[in-house]
Amino acid sequence: MVYTALILTSLYYLIPLYVMIITSVKDLDAIRYGNIFIPTANPTLDPWIKAWSQACTGLKCSGLAPGFFNSVSITIPSVIVSIAVASVSGYSLANWPFKFGEFFFTVLLVGSFIPYQVMLYPLVIITREMGIYSTLWAVIFVHTVFGLPILTLLFRNYFASLPPELFKAARVDGAGYWRIFFQVMLPMSVPIFTVAVILQVTGIWNDFLFGVIYAGPTNYPMTVQLNNIVNSLQGVKEYNVDMAATILTGLVPLTIYFVSGRYFVRGIAAGAVKG
Amino acid sequence: MKQNAAAQSSASVSVRGIALSYGAVKVLKALDLDIMDGEFIVLLGPSGCGKSTLLNCIAGLLEPSEGQVFIKGKNVTWEEPKDRGIGMVFQSYALYPQMTVERNLSFGLRVSGLPKKEIEKRVKRVAEMLQLEELLQRKPTALSGGQRQRVAIGRALVREVDVFLFDEPLSNLDAKLRAELRVEIKRLHQRLGNTMIYVTHDQIEAMTLADRIAVMRGGVIQQLDEPQTIYNKPRNLYVAGFIGSPSMNFINGAIMGSGSKATFAFAGEKVSLTDYVSERPLVAGAAVLGVRPEHILLDHAANKDASDSFKATVDLVEPMGSDSLVWLKIGEQLLSARVESNRSFAAGQKIGVRFRVGLASVFDEATTDRF
Numbered sequence: 009m010v011y012t013a014l015i016l017t018s019l020y021y022l023i024p025l026y027v028m029i030i031t032s033v034k035d036l037d038a039i040r041y042g043n044i045f046i047p048t049a050n051p052t053l054d055p056w057i058k059a060w061s062q063a064c065t066g067l068k069c070s071g072l073a074p075g076f077f078n079s080v081s082i083t084i085p086s087v088i089v090s091i092a093v094a095s096v097s098g099y100s101l102a103n104w105p106f107k108f109g110e111f112f113f114t115v116l117l118v119g120s121f122i123p124y125q126v127m128l129y130p131l132v133i134i135t136r137e138m139g140i141y142s143t144l145w146a147v148i149f150v151h152t153v154f155g156l157p158i159l160t161l162l163f164r165n166y167f168a169s170l171p172p173e174l175f176k177a178a179r180v181d182g183a184g185y186w187r188i189f190f191q192v193m194l195p196m197s198v199p200i201f202t203v204a205v206i207l208q209v210t211g212i213w214n215d216f217l218f219g220v221i222y223a224g225p226t227n228y229p230m231t232v233q234l235n236n237i238v239n240s241l242q243g244v245k246e247y248n249v250d251m252a253a254t255i256l257t258g259l260v261p262l263t264i265y266f267v268s269g270r271y272f273v274r275g276i277a278a279g280a281v282k283g
Numbered sequence: 284m285k286q287n288a289a290a291q292s293s294a295s296v297s298v299r300g301i302a303l304s305y306g307a308v309k310v311l312k313a314l315d316l317d318i319m320d321g322e323f324i325v326l327l328g329p330s331g332c333g334k335s336t337l338l339n340c341i342a343g344l345l346e347p348s349e350g351q352v353f354i355k356g357k358n359v360t361w362e363e364p365k366d367r368g369i370g371m372v373f374q375s376y377a378l379y380p381q382m383t384v385e386r387n388l389s390f391g392l393r394v395s396g397l398p399k400k401e402i403e404k405r406v407k408r409v410a411e412m413l414q415l416e417e418l419l420q421r422k423p424t425a426l427s428g429g430q431r432q433r434v435a436i437g438r439a440l441v442r443e444v445d446v447f448l449f450d451e452p453l454s455n456l457d458a459k460l461r462a463e464l465r466v467e468i469k470r471l472h473q474r475l476g477n478t479m480i481y482v483t484h485d486q487i488e489a490m491t492l493a494d495r496i497a498v499m500r501g502g503v504i505q506q507l508d509e510p511q512t513i514y515n516k517p518r519n520l521y522v523a524g525f526i527g528s529p530s531m532n533f534i535n536g537a538i539m540g541s542g543s544k545a546t547f548a549f550a551g552e553k554v555s556l557t558d559y560v561s562e563r564p565l566v567a568g569a570a571v572l573g574v575r576p577e578h579i580l581l582d583h584a585a586n587k588d589a590s591d592s593f594k595a596t597v598d599l600v601e602p603m604g605s606d607s608l609v610w611l612k613i614g615e616q617l618l619s620a621r622v623e624s625n626r627s628f629a630a631g632q633k634i635g636v637r638f639r640v641g642l643a644s645v646f647d648e649a650t651t652d653r654f
C-alpha cells in the first residue's frame with residue numbers, strides 16, 4: 009500500500025521531467041504536432057548541442073557554456089570561504105564563550121531573517137567602492153556574506169550538540185583553539201560539512217538575483233544565461249533547446265541531491281533540531 | 284592513620300574562597316577546601332549541589348567569579364588546564380571517537396611534543412596497568428562501556444601528573460561494572476598514591492573510596508570528614524539523611540533536662556541520653572533524634588524489665604537477603620529497623636524496641652545541627 013502511494017506520487021512529480029526530456033530530443037517539426045507526452049520516433053541531440061554552445065542570448069551566440077564556467081568560478085570560492093569562516097565562527101560561539109557572544113549570536117540570528125532586497129542597493133555601493141562591482145569577485149563576495157548567518161547558525165548548533173566533555177578532555181590534554189578545531193571537532197563534523205556544502209552549492213548555483221545585479225553582463229552565471237536564452241525571441245520559439253538548456257542548468261544541484269540526499273536529511277536533523 | 288600521614292605533608296590542592304555564579308544563581312559560595320598530598324577526596328552531593336562545578340574550577344575548565352586555586356603550593360587560578368598538573372576522567376568517557384585507543388591515550392603527549400620513544404613507553408606502561416594492550420588499535424565505538432572508561436582513566440594516567448580528577452566516572456556503567464571499576468580505582472590509588480578528587484552522587488562509592496568525604500549542598504560543604512565520622516557523627520540533619528541506605532530514622536521530640544540526666548521525649552515515650560556521645564552540651568528544647576536502622580534493637584516479647592525499652596507494632600517487613608528491614612509504628616511515628624534475616628516478624632506483632640543511644644545523633648530542631 010505504502011509503496012503504491014509512493015510510486016504514484018513519484019510518477020506524478022516526474023511528469024514534467026519526462027516532458028522536458030522527450031521534448032529536448034525532438035526536432036521542431038515533431039514539437040509542432042502537439043502531443044507533448046509522446047516520444048519522437050527520430051530523437052536528436054542537436055538541441056542539447058545548441059543549448060550548450062550555440063544558443064543566442066541577445067547578440068552573442070555561444071550557448072550556456074560560458075555561463076556554466078562563470079557559475080563554477082562563482083560557486084567554488086563562495087562555498088569554500090563561507091563554510092571555512094562559518095565553521096570557525098560556529099565553533100567559537102559554541103565552545104569558547106566570550107563577552108557579548110550571546111549578543112553576537114542574536115544579531116546573527118536576526119541577520120539571517122532580513123530579506124535580501126533590503127541590502128541590494130547598499131551592496132551595490134559597497135562593491136563599487138571596493139572596486140569589484142560588475143566582476144565575478146562581487147558575486148563571490150555577496151554570496152559569501154549572505155551565506156554566513158545561516159551557516160554559522162548551523163555549525164554552532166552542531167558543535168553545541170557534541171558532548172561538551174570531549175572539548176574539556178581536549179583542553180585538559182593541552183590542545184589549543186585550532187588543534188581542538190582541526191583534530192577533535194572536524195573529524196566528527198563530516199555530516200554537517202556535507203549539509204553545508206549542499207546548502208551552499210545548490211543555493212549559489214540556483215541564484216539569479218545576485219548574478220544579475222553584481223556580476224555584470226560578461227560574467228552572468230548559468231541561471232541568468234538560461235533566462236536570456238529562454239526569453240530572447242528570434243523568429244521561432246525553440247522549445248527543444250529551452251528544455252535542454254533548463255535540464256543542463258539543473259544538472260549540478262540535481263546530481264548533488266542524488267549523491268548526498270541521505271546526508272542532507274541526516275545533517276539537517278542533527279544540526280537544526282538541537283540547540 | 285592516613286590522616287596523620289597526610290597532615291605532615293603539604294596540601295596538594297587548596298581552594299580558597301571559591302565562588303561562582305551564573306547570573307543570579309550562586310553555584311558555589313565562598314568555598315574553602317584543603318586536600319592533602321596523596322589523599323582520596325570524594326565530593327558527594329545530589330545533582331545541582333555544585334560538586335562538578337567545583338571540580339571544573341580546580342581543573343581550570345571554569346573560571347571562578349571569586350577566590351583562588353592552589354595546586355602543589357602554586358597559584359593556578361589563571362592557568363590553563365594543561366599547565367595545572369592534572370588529569371581528568373569524565374562521566375561520558377569523552378574519548379575522541381575518530382582516534383584509536385592508542386591515539387586517544389597519546390593525544391595529550393603528542394600535543395605537548397614529547398619524544399616518540401617516551402610516548403610509546405608511557406602508553407605501554409598504562410596499557411599494561413589497565414589491561415588495554417589488546418585494545419590499543421581499536422576505535423572507541425568497538426569497546427564496551429567498562430573498557431571505554433578504562434581508556435579514559437588511562438588517558439589521565441599517561442600524563443603522569445600529581446592530581447587526578449574524576450567527574451562521576453562510573454555513573455554511566457551498570458551496577459556490576461561499577462563495582463568492578465570502583466575496586467580498580469581504589470587499587471590504582473593505593474598503587475600510585477596520587478591525590479585524587481572524585482565527584483559522585485553515589486554514597487557507596489564515596490564510603491568505599493574516600494579518605495575523606497566532603498558532603499555538599501547548595502554550593503557549600505556541609506561536612507568534610509572521614510567516611511566513618513560522616514556516618515556516625517553527621518554534623519547536621521542534611522548529612523545524616525543523605526548518608527546511609529536505608530536512611531536514618533528521624534524522630535521529632537524534645538530534650539528534657541540536661542547533662543547526664545537528659546532524656547529525649549517523643550510520642551509519650553522517653554529515651555535516656557545518658558550514653559549519648561555529644562560534641563557540645565545538650566540543650567533542652569525541640570530536637571530530632573536520628574537513629575540508623577541497624578541501631579534499633581528488637582525484642583520479640585515486649586521486655587518489661589528493661590527501662591529503656593518501649594512498645595512498637597510491626598507495620599511491614601522487607602526482606603533484603605542478607606538482612607531484613609522491619610518497619611515499626613510507635614504511635615504515629617514510623618521507624619525502620621535492620622535485623623538479621625533469620626529472625627521473623629509478622630505485621631501487627633507487638634514487640635519491644637530499644638535504641639543504641641551511644642550510636643545515635645540528636646539534632647537541634649531549630650538549627651538542624653548535631654549536639
